[in-house]
Amino acid sequence: GIQVEQSPPDLILQEGANSTLRCNFSDSVNNLQWFHQNPWGQLINLFYIPSGTKQNGRLSATTVATERYSLLYISSSQTTDSGVYFCAVKEGNDMRFGAGTRLTVKP
């Protein structure tokens, strides 16, 4: 099956800093999503981005499907951005998740 690797596994930032999270996948995909899992476990949809670039406020994402990676950019980070960020790709009927990047934003 498709392998999904996320980096870095852990990231600690000072409030206001920018960051880039990476997701590599081992085969071509036609469905890729980024999620933020809050401290209560809720997975919040950030982007549905099988290809191209999207922006939503301080967050943006780029997927280069031909090179099998996606990037999530967080600008001017806030403490509420803390949590785990997951990349997931669709393979057949299921979504394959990476192990996540745990982001901690310190005030």
Place this chain on the structure above:
Amino acid sequence: DTGVSQDPRHKITKRGQNVTFRCDPISEHNRLYWYRQTLGQGPEFLTYFQNEAQLEKSRLLSDRFSAERPKGSFSTLEIQRTEQGDSAMYLCASSLGGSGGHYNEQFFGPGTRLTVL
């Protein structure tokens, strides 16, 4: 659009007991998915329904796990003879279904956290 809901949010049970979890998808979504998430890992796919048909169940973890979606609306996930290793977060997701585009975007519920003592 009230989002995906799950019940209960937390369940504590003793080893050997049966448990059942419920998921209510977004109302117009015809696809429903169950996942399990253990500590420090990403969610792991278990099974998938399109309307009332269970189209993928080979990833259910053992024959103690079963799922139903009898009328194509809500779904239940049952674990029989629970074991301590079943302790995890059980997540439900739904999507519109159809070919391509945002029809495949999955939206997740808040999860049911199971603790087996």
